[in-house]
Amino acid sequence: MQSTAKPQFRGLKGLKKQRRIQVVLLAFVALILASVFVGFALKDGINFFRSPTQVLEEAPPETEVFRLGGLVKEGSIVGRGGVRFDFIVTDGGAEVPVRYIGDNPRPDLFKEGTGTIATGRLVDGVFEATTLLAKHDETYMPKEVMDALKEQGVYKEPDT
Incomplete structure (x- = not known):
């Protein structure tokens, strides 16, 4: 008799892809924030x-x-x-x-x-x-x- 239950691996694969996208977006936002902070810091220091x-x-x-x-x-x-x-x-x-x-x-x-x-x-x-x-x-x-x-x-x- 064959089991009709589907393996759980498909759900994990989608979850890993979703996490990867979240990490990339978070890194992008952090890069933008760092650039803004550096810009504000240099604004007063450049004469x-x-x-x-x-x-x-x-x-x-x-x-x-x-x-x-x-x-x-x-x-x-x-x-x-x-x-x-x-x-x-x-x-x-x-x-x-x-x-x-x-x-x-x-x-x-x-x-x-x-x-x-x-x-x-x-x-x-x-x-x-x-x-x-x-x-x-x-x-x-x-x-x-x-x-x-x-x-x-x-x-x-x-x-x-």
């Missing part, structure tokens, strides 16, 4: 460099944090008490007034006629810098500043 000419040609929104680089204009540094001071950054073609609102004192090597890069926001035509970088020796110039000065035709090779 684009702009020269004064680029800032005046196309002013960024007040909410955008970016780096402004160029030379500190001669005679433009004005102290405002404490660690706060104002100065002008130029690339030979344009000038942007800068107000340093950071908490650290002015770097020792920060002086007029030298290259600098400031990080901050442009608010009502004044760049409010929270971080300030100055060259670290007599011959160093940040690459972005050097490129912007060369573009304006005012870059001078340092004396060696």
Whole structure:
């Protein structure tokens, strides 16, 4: 006599296929979430460099944090008490007034006629810098500043 009962293996095969699809979908969702989290994390960490000419040609929104680089204009540094001071950054073609609102004192090597890069926001035509970088020796110039000065035709090779 033959048994009419069907083996249970067909149900397990369909269940394995269903589980495999669920795992693939879950992995896809996890990948999308990870990408979104990485995007949000990098959003605040990426600061684009702009020269004064680029800032005046196309002013960024007040909410955008970016780096402004160029030379500190001669005679433009004005102290405002404490660690706060104002100065002008130029690339030979344009000038942007800068107000340093950071908490650290002015770097020792920060002086007029030298290259600098400031990080901050442009608010009502004044760049409010929270971080300030100055060259670290007599011959160093940040690459972005050097490129912007060369573009304006005012870059001078340092004396060696």
